[in-house]
Amino acid sequence: MSEWQDQSEIFNGTADTALKDARSADGNDRRGTTAFVFGDELADIADRDPRVAVLTADLARSNRAVDFQGRHPERFVNVGIAEKNMITAAAGMASCGYVPFAATFASFAALLGCEQIRTDCAYPRMPVRVVGHHSGMSMGFYGTSHHSLEDLGIMRTIADLTVVCATDENHLRAVLRASMDHPGAMYIRLGRGRDPEVYPTVPEIVFGRSIRLREGSDLTILATGSTVRPALDAAALLADDGYSTRVVDMFTVSPLDKDEVVASAAATGAVLTVEEHNVTNGLGTAVAETLFEAGVSGSRFKRLGVPDEHVILGPPAALYAHYQLDATGIATQAKELMR
Structure with missing residues (x-):
């Protein structure tokens, strides 16, 4: 029992020999x-x-x-x-x-x-x-x-x-x-507790209703969770190239805000969903189901997420870039969709 306790103290950072450095308070990365x-x-x-x-x-x-x-x-x-x-x-x-x-x-x-x-x-x-x-x-x-x-x-x-x-x-x-x-x-x-700011103050929310963060006429990006901030940054990059992009925080995946999905598709003619999730059966699939069942025609649509594969190993930021879930990747996918 004492041996196990010693190991616990080492890894939890309570012992003098704890595996920690200046960036850690108790053996865990505190940054x-x-x-x-x-x-x-x-x-x-x-x-x-x-x-x-x-x-x-x-x-x-x-x-x-x-x-x-x-x-x-x-x-x-x-x-x-x-x-x-x-x-x-x-x-x-x-x-x-x-x-x-x-x-x-x-x-x-x-x-x-x-x-x-x-x-x-x-x-x-x-x-x-x-x-x-x-x-x-x-x-x-x-x-x-x-x-x-x-x-x-x-x-x-x-x-x-x-x-x-x-x-x-x-x-x-x-x-x-x-x-x-x-x-x-x-x-x-939830993400990992290092999520960049989207809301400068605590917003008023209603479950089942999305939040439109940016208006646009050429494309709608429907994002959720960790992909909302890079979606907004991607919209800024697209603006530099002359594209007007609506960005919507679809924070409730179920029940989905179907009215916003249909309205955005009708208003902009192109919808890109972005999620830190397998492209199968996540936000993108829910949006595709909504558009099909509503009979929306003439709108271009694409799901951006992790392909149907097991993720490679690496630090999160590198993985987001690899799977084009950062601002640059989202903007690239958006341009391809609009072309």
């Missing part, structure tokens, strides 16, 4: 994590709402649930590395009047916990908020086991489950606040 406001915002909400509870599967530092733990330890539960049990326990807490937020890596939440999300949370319409953080390719070198490029496709096929992607720090605050009185279960998809 940029100030934008991860998950625990801090929920602690603020919990100050005035006794229903809030937070559960995590041994990732309190990674998702900053530790900030909630420090202020409301009586409503914090670390279940250990037992993601399925965490979601079922959250459903039980919801049945007793709590609004529990169960947080773990998105790859574990959606893939490991799919059955529990569907059967224990969505089917009985329990107000459980399953929070999948470090989604998409944001785990970089950790590889396929930690990449989450299927979660939107899985989650949006579950009935009575609201699927939301947080865009940046202020948008995450808005999502958490609005979720408190939202009926039924939710899957909330």
